[in-house]
Amino acid sequence: MTTVDLPPKSAEEIPPKTPAARLPDTGHEWDGIRELDNPLPRWWLWTWYACILWAIGYWIVMPAWPLVSGYTTGVLDYSQRAVVEQKIARNIEAQSVYLKQISAKSLAEIRADPELLSFSMAGGRSAFAVNCSQCHGSGAQGAVGYPNLNDDAWLWGGKLDQIAYTIRHGIRNGSDDARVSEMPAFGRDELLEPAQIRDVVEYVVSLSGRQARAAAVERGAAIFAEQCAACHGETGKGNQEFGAPNLTDSIWLYGGDRATLQETIHNSRRGVMPGWQDRLTPETIKQLTVFVHSLGGGQ
Amino acid sequence: MAPKDHSGQTHNAGDPSVIERIDVDPVNAPARRPLYEKRRKIFPRKASGQFRKVKWIILAATLGIYYVLPWIRWDRGPNSPDQAVLVDFPTQRFYFFFIEIWPQEIYFVTGLLILAALILFLITSIAGRVWCGYTCPQTVWTDLFIWVERLIEGDRNARIRLNDAPWTAAKIRKRVMKHAAWLAIAVCTGGAWVFYFADAPTLAPQLLQFDAPMVSYVFIGVLTFTTYMLAGHAREQVCTYMCPWPRIQGAMLDQHSLLVTYRAWRGEPRGAHKKGESWDGRGDCIDCNSCVAVCPMGIDIRDGEQLECINCALCIDACDDIMDKVGRPRGLIAYDTVAGLETQTAGAASRPKLFRPRTILYAVLISLVGIIMLVALLSRSDTELTVLRDRNPLFVQLSNGDVRNGYTVKILNKQREPRVYELSLQGLAGADLTIIGLNNRTVKVDSDRLRSIRVHVTAPGAGAPVSDFHLVATEKHTGAVFRHATTFRRAR
Numbered sequence: 001m002t003t004v005d006l007p008p009k010s011a012e013e014i015p016p017k018t019p020a021a022r023l024p025d026t027g028h029e030w031d032g033i034r035e036l037d038n039p040l041p042r043w044w045l046w047t048w049y050a051c052i053l054w055a056i057g058y059w060i061v062m063p064a065w066p067l068v069s070g071y072t073t074g075v076l077d078y079s080q081r082a083v084v085e086q087k088i089a090r091n092i093e094a095q096s097v098y099l100k101q102i103s104a105k106s107l108a109e110i111r112a113d114p115e116l117l118s119f120s121m122a123g124g125r126s127a128f129a130v131n132c133s134q135c136h137g138s139g140a141q142g143a144v145g146y147p148n149l150n151d152d153a154w155l156w157g158g159k160l161d162q163i164a165y166t167i168r169h170g171i172r173n174g175s176d177d178a179r180v181s182e183m184p185a186f187g188r189d190e191l192l193e194p195a196q197i198r199d200v201v202e203y204v205v206s207l208s209g210r211q212a213r214a215a216a217v218e219r220g221a222a223i224f225a226e227q228c229a230a231c232h233g234e235t236g237k238g239n240q241e242f243g244a245p246n247l248t249d250s251i252w253l254y255g256g257d258r259a260t261l262q263e264t265i266h267n268s269r270r271g272v273m274p275g276w277q278d279r280l281t282p283e284t285i286k287q288l289t290v291f292v293h294s295l296g297g298g299q
Numbered sequence: 300m301a302p303k304d305h306s307g308q309t310h311n312a313g314d315p316s317v318i319e320r321i322d323v324d325p326v327n328a329p330a331r332r333p334l335y336e337k338r339r340k341i342f343p344r345k346a347s348g349q350f351r352k353v354k355w356i357i358l359a360a361t362l363g364i365y366y367v368l369p370w371i372r373w374d375r376g377p378n379s380p381d382q383a384v385l386v387d388f389p390t391q392r393f394y395f396f397f398i399e400i401w402p403q404e405i406y407f408v409t410g411l412l413i414l415a416a417l418i419l420f421l422i423t424s425i426a427g428r429v430w431c432g433y434t435c436p437q438t439v440w441t442d443l444f445i446w447v448e449r450l451i452e453g454d455r456n457a458r459i460r461l462n463d464a465p466w467t468a469a470k471i472r473k474r475v476m477k478h479a480a481w482l483a484i485a486v487c488t489g490g491a492w493v494f495y496f497a498d499a500p501t502l503a504p505q506l507l508q509f510d511a512p513m514v515s516y517v518f519i520g521v522l523t524f525t526t527y528m529l530a531g532h533a534r535e536q537v538c539t540y541m542c543p544w545p546r547i548q549g550a551m552l553d554q555h556s557l558l559v560t561y562r563a564w565r566g567e568p569r570g571a572h573k574k575g576e577s578w579d580g581r582g583d584c585i586d587c588n589s590c591v592a593v594c595p596m597g598i599d600i601r602d603g604e605q606l607e608c609i610n611c612a613l614c615i616d617a618c619d620d621i622m623d624k625v626g627r628p629r630g631l632i633a634y635d636t637v638a639g640l641e642t643q644t645a646g647a648a649s650r651p652k653l654f655r656p657r658t659i660l661y662a663v664l665i666s667l668v669g670i671i672m673l674v675a676l677l678s679r680s681d682t683e684l685t686v687l688r689d690r691n692p693l694f695v696q697l698s699n700g701d702v703r704n705g706y707t708v709k710i711l712n713k714q715r716e717p718r719v720y721e722l723s724l725q726g727l728a729g730a731d732l733t734i735i736g737l738n739n740r741t742v743k744v745d746s747d748r749l750r751s752i753r754v755h756v757t758a759p760g761a762g763a764p765v766s767d768f769h770l771v772a773t774e775k776h777t778g779a780v781f782r783h784a785t786t787f788r789r790a791r
Contacts, residue, residue: 039336041540045531068536117736139691150695150705154577249698250760296755298702 010219096120102283110290117290122218124291127284131276140295145254145271150296157240158299164289171243172273178275186227187266196223201261207236207248208256276284316574318624321588325599326607331358338536341597343445343590344455348616357433358442366487370496371444375399378746386496396674399713410672418670421661423551425653426634427558431545432611439536440488440530441595444481455564456590481531482523489522536619537595539607554637555652559610561590561601561632564644569601572625583627590614590632598758651660682718684781686770693770694788697757702789706754712744719743720772720781722754729769742777756787764772764791 028035058064062074073079078183098119110116129138135146142148147155156166156179186192192200196219203220206212225234231244238246245253252290254260254269276285292298320363326339373383373396380387385394393400400407422429431438452458452473466468494502499552505511506519529537540543552558566584569755584601591599593614600614618632639649689705697703711720722740724730734740735753744750754770766789769782 039333041536042335042337044534045541081327098517111736114736137691139689141692141695148692150692150703151697153698246698250696250700251698294753296705296735 014016019270025087085231099283102286107164107286107289107293110286111160113294117294120287120290123175123284123287124289127280127288128291131280132288133224135273138291145269147253148251149292151251152297152299153246153249154240154252154297155243155298158293160286160298161294162290163298164285166273167285167292168275168277169289172270173272173274175275179243181231181244183231183268183270184227185266188268192223192227192265196220197262197265200224200228200265201258204236204247204261205256205258208250209248210212302676318572318585318587318621319625320571320586321592323588323591325591325602326597328714329394329546339597340456341535341595342458343461343595343613344592344596345449346593346616346620348619350612350616354433354442354611354613358439361434361436361439362443365375366491367575369491369499373397378595380498380714382498384495385498388496401711401713403703404679407672407676408667410675413506413623414665414668414672416663417665420551421658421665423548424553424556424655424657424661427552427556428545428608428610431609432559435609436611437529437542438483438611440526441519441534443484444530444534445595447480447484449478454769478531481527485523485526485530486519489519493518502594506790534608538596538609545606545609551657553655554641555655555658557636557651558604559600559608559612559632559787560635560637560640562630562640563601563603563645564640564695565633566601574625579628582624583622584632585621585625587621589617593617594614604637633706651780681713682720682772682779682781683709683713684770684772685709685711686784686785688785694790696790700760701757703755703757703759703764704787706756706770706785707751708754709749709751710742710744712746715746717743717745719775721775723771723773725769725771725782726758727756727766728760730768732756732789742743742772758787758789760789762789763790 020299024037026037027033031200054168058231059072060074061076062078063071065072072076101113101116102120105113111121132140136149136271137146139176140149147153148259152245154160156162156171169175170213171179186200187194187197199216199220201220202212202216203224206217206220209222224232224236228236231242232238233244236247237243245251251274252260253271254264261283276288280288326341369382370382371383372381373394374381375394380394382394383396385392387394391402398407398741419430448458452461461470461473490506491623493506497515502515506515533541561584566582569582569586571580571585572578572585588599590601591597591614593616594600595611596609597612598605598607600608612634615632617635619629622629622631635643635650636649639651643651645768687707687709689707693704695703695705708722710720720742722732722734722742724732731739733755734742735755737752738759742752744751758766767784768787769784771783772781773779774781
């Protein structure tokens with residue numbers, strides 16, 4: 001910063017030289033700030049004309065104006081929808097590399113291949129959300145009567161092939177290959193007396209390690225051995241061939257309390273699941289199988 | 300504009316006693332103006348002096364950095380680009396010497412931009428439009444283009460004569476040469492730009508053999524066009540009409556900001572001066588118009604602060620030169636403040652006031668952002684562990700009475716070599732951990748990759764509904780431990 005040693009002029013001698021003070025204005029003034037009336041640069045005007053020309057050109061080549069039904073499509077025939085469809089087609093093309101492998105390989109091989117596994121998990125998750133989550137829940141957590149697929153209890157088996165079969169053919173849906181079993185309605189069909197049913201309930205309660213009346217348990221055990229053990233097994237551990245649940249564990253499809261058990265024995269339970277082999281591609285079913293198997297309970 | 304006779308306008312360099320008035324008008328002279336006005340051509344005369352020297356150095360430095368930077372190599376080991384500065388879109392990485400930025404770390408770039416903005420604010424509030432006058436690409440490239448123009452067509456008067464001359468072969472030759480040179484610079488400008496986005500030594504021969512990706516040529520084309528138009532033809536129009544920054548920086552200036560200023564108290568009343576005449580009763584300004592002639596914006600600094608002025612200080616050099624010749628002190632035009640000017644007009648010496656609330660605020664903000672950035676950069680780990688708890692289902696009841704929770708664990712390995720991590724649990728009694736798809740608890744993560752795995756944690760069914768614990772990843776080679784806090788849930 002240089003300061004200069006010169007006799008200063010008095011303030012009056014310095015004329016107001018700012019151009020703004022001398023320039024014409026529009027007459028608009030706000031708090032001492034004047035709106036000057038400067039000419040616009042001419043190139044700006046030309047740019048504006050060029051923009052107008054561009055817009056007209058755009059109307060001609062691109063979709064632009066709405067009509068009564070539809071719109072002007074433009075000479076380039078561009079459509080965002082067509083672009084999206086192309087992208088989808090490209091992605092399907094890209095997926096086909098994996099889908100071919102999935103089609104060719106066994107479930108165990110898919111399970112063992114990290115790349116195919118992660119592809120199947122993603123594909124299975126999305127197929128599950130569309131087709132299965134209505135009953136089994138968006139997290140495959142199940143509901144009363146609809147099994148939780150995350151846990152380690154399986155009615156019809158938790159091995160890859162068993163899961164695939166269940167998805168393909170379903171359960172008790174009337175088709176020839178569907179998994180089928182019938183639990184008798186012991187009360188409704190008067191196979192057992194109400195008192196006998198109460199005794200069996202006590203025995204079943206005792207099977208999962210809970211407190212039960214000893215006398216009733218003893219009577220119930222005898223009835224169980226006669227009526228139930230054929231499917232549920234002598235020790236009550238169930239049998240996946242008949243879809244008979246394990247009665248000794250902590251998982252109950254319909255509920256493990258006495259009232260629910262009584263209702264189950266009285267009326268029987270017959271859960272139904274559709275078969276998917278006619279609705280989903282074999283590749284999708286394989287991906288779903290791997291996905292369900294990986295949820296945590298796969299055997 | 301009346302036709303002018305341009306002959307004999309330059310001051311005679313050989314005889315310092317004769318300094319003639321140059322016939323030049325400021326472009327924003329208060330004449331009657333039409334609604335739309337054609338751009339008036341500006342023919343800046345060559346200036347020389349300390350500020351011109353500084354501007355040449357900055358020009359060389361900034362253009363040098365711009366053109367050379369992509370060619371600097373930086374060894375990062377195998378499977379990584381060895382370009383010091385590279386924006387790698389396909390692999391989504393930004394390399395800057397020793398730093399490698401991943402997409403999720405874009406906040407470093409954000410922080411850098413905030414820091415740059417704040418530094419710009421501080422500099423502007425202290426020294427005015429330094430950015431505009433010295434370092435703005437528009438200024439630098441315009442300066443370069445004017446230099447080329449002067450080299451081919453000559454200085455101001457020669458250029459004016461050429462402009463007014465009829466289209467002779469000589470004029471056509473000069474014009475073709477000039478525009479060819481401009482276009483060559485413009486192509487190089489666009490060419491340098493694309494090297495920041497690909498391996499430069501690979502791309503360069505591809506570009507020459509017309510074998511490079513189309514996008515490279517598109518960007519070179521766009522930047523060639525903008526450089527040629529903005530630096531060659533639009534020039535001061537960009538600063539006056541297009542750029543928003545001059546309007547914004549009005550908010551940073553106050554009466555203590557240094558601006559290129561004509562010291563009217565010293566200069567007025569102005570008028571022609573003959574050697575030997577007394578300086579009494581008159582100002583130091585001899586009204587030679589040198590300051591207007593050198594101005595790349597084509598304005599008259601003596602009209603006071605104007606929005607067109609980019610504070611390039613070339614008028615200071617021009618005026619200092621004249622003051623030396625007429626034997627008056629330098630600094631009739633100088634960096635000064637509005638407050639300083641008032642003080643000087645009243646007859647006192649002035650000093651610029653550096654510490655003002657706004658400069659202190661800007662400095663504090665710069666330190667704050669700088670410290671945050673530094674801490675973030677230093678605490679940056681080459682492994683990142685993220686744990687996302689399943690929300691659906693919250694927990695799974697298992698047949699043996701245990702409860703299981705699911706987690707998605709993401710391990711990010713920024714190292715140059717693959718790493719193996721062993722997962723374990725900390726602070727969850729009786730719990731067990733399994734990784735889906737793996738038979739053990741070790742996870743290999745490839746170099747420069749993110750690996751996402753599913754983890755199941757199983758614990759006894761009896762316990763608190765919510766238990767806090769840590770998921771721990773131990774790097775096998777170095778033993779480095781990475782922990783992530785999460786929760787385990789059971790039925791209420």
